[in-house]
Amino acid sequence: MEYEDFKDNETLELLKKSGGNILLSTIDNIINWGRSNSIWPLTFATSCCGIEMMAAGAPRHDFARFGVEVYRASPRQADVIVVAGTIVHKMAPVLKRLYEQMPDPKYVIAMGACAISGGPFYYNSYSVVRGADQVIPVDVYIPGCPPRPEALLYGIMQLQRKIKSEHPMGNGKDQIDPDADAETQAKNK
């Protein structure tokens, strides 16, 4: 196609609605493969799960071999935020601001029982937010208190699978359903 048409986003939308062509879906796969194999997290650890996250980066359970190469200190350069630790009412606006500062496509992993639902602090605490998903949308939940580093690696692998089945041009939340036939796929897009 012409280069001006290629750069033009409205044309791309029309192309997707009509089903697209094989070249585009191969590009989808390449983009998704690239994204899923190089997710760089933000340094965000509030409490005990942070130590297991550091241990997952340590020589024994190295997660750099999964593509999680470095930790970025600034949210503008990070792809994923691993919410490791309890979120408290005073910290919740800070978490929301960090999430909003991250550029798309961004993902969230809720690590540990505290980030899933408040954990051991569910009953009788007056200041704990019962789960990080009350503040930001979460993609993967990893249970444990604290979860082993191997559990974090499994969670990262699940996130990689989720990214690979995603629509790269969409807002990150559409899924390509491989079992549906071409008609329903076109309808879903």
Next chain:
Amino acid sequence: MRMENNSLRQRMETLVPDATFPINSQYLELVVPDGLFHEFCLNLKTSPDLLFDYLISLTAIDWKDHYMMVYHLTSTTFRHTVVLKVRIDNRENPQVETVSDIWKTAEFHEREVFDLFGIRFLHHPDLRRLFLDDDYGFPLRKDFADESRMIVK
């Protein structure tokens, strides 16, 4: 010289005749009336045979009709320990003298007690809340209830 509980008790009685001594199996415990509290603490720190210069812990207990401030003090030279208590009877507006000019660490422990109980410390250099928001209640009081945030088992 390290003083045993009996000799400590006699010494305290000379300094504050009105003090009462509840029974405690571990350390010497004394309840001091409110008016003489600050001067007594200064004596505890500066008297050459007592020298209580390290404040281990400062806290408050809510006994439903009164508050009790509890101070654990020890001496780094003689290694004797004493538990000091002050009773606060006013529940609506509890106040007590600060000891942050005697032991600097009390400045922050008192801010924490103010945050969690609402007890005001007179002449404190910077009394503001430490952990919680300014308009939140005082959680460690026994009559505190927050339906929106607490899930009570």
Next chain:
Amino acid sequence: MQEEIVKNIILGEDEDYIINMGPQHPSTHGVLRFEVSLQGERIKKVVPHCGYIHRGIEKMCERDTYAQIIHLPDRMDYLSAHINNEAVCLCVEKALEVDVPERVTYIRTILDELNRIASHQLWWCAMGMDMGALTTFFYGLRDREKILDIFEESFGSRLIHSFNTPGGFMHDIHPGFQKRIKEFITYFRQKLPEYDRLLTNNVIFRERSIDIGTLSKDDAIQYGVTGPSGRGSGFSCDVRKIEPYGVYSRVEFNEILMTEGDVMARYKVRIAEMYESMRILEQLVDNIPAGDYSAKMKAVLRLPAGEFFQRVETARGELAVFIVSDGNKSPYRIKFRSPNFSNLFIISKLAEGFKIADLVAISGSLDLVIPDIDR
């Protein structure tokens, strides 16, 4: 008067340049916010703001039974989780006047010292990483995994065990426990001089730590700075020597004291403490007496009415547990005097006049764990 004010505003003398470090920051080791007022790169004032992880543990414990509160102090200072557990158990056992079997006290002391070495290793890696030496992160965590293997074999969990209960343990330790500790000691005795060669004599590290953040002994006592941070200034505050618990009265070890009080002194105290911990382990590991792993306790514990106080030495300083009981099965009031709470606030005094990079070095040398401050 008015002209002066206008002149000051124009020259900018009245204004402080204030920046925020945190709460999300790679080097604050948790969620702590420093409000730093600067003049150029020199710090004029540092105000720490805590409360970003305040979970209300003391209030939560008022509704749990004595066997259930064991799990909460673990999560306060999670790097010395076993020592925190032991503090609560000792306080409850003192109140109930229970005779704990010899085997339990020996193993508790051994686990204390292992936990202390693991915590100091993590401190060493974080301190090096903050100063820019990323190698220490990898070396320290690699060696720490050996200790976590020992824990995992006996308890099933690496970081937070909750293995102590009032009266003893939940179950007996693994039969290979003693052998593994001996292997670890031989391995670690070779590695610790490597740590020294890597960091202690490094010229960049020395420039960044000697005469930085000097804490005098008087200030340490006034502010209640305990643990290795206080001992680096000459404040003799080791609870294992003052009010011994466990088997500490029967083992030989030195209390490490230094006089300079700067970042390098606190660093050296912690490295020397790792050697002392290994010495204690060597004296104890072969002499664990056989016996029960727990005393006979009732199913529901009720403490007699009264107040009970217990002090222990965690890896960061003195933890004191104060339980007020009115005869029920939950404590009426429980107070944790945590070491990091007192150690934190000295930072506004120590960092004045230094640069921001020195603030990072000072807070690394104080070894703060933030959930312990906020509880």
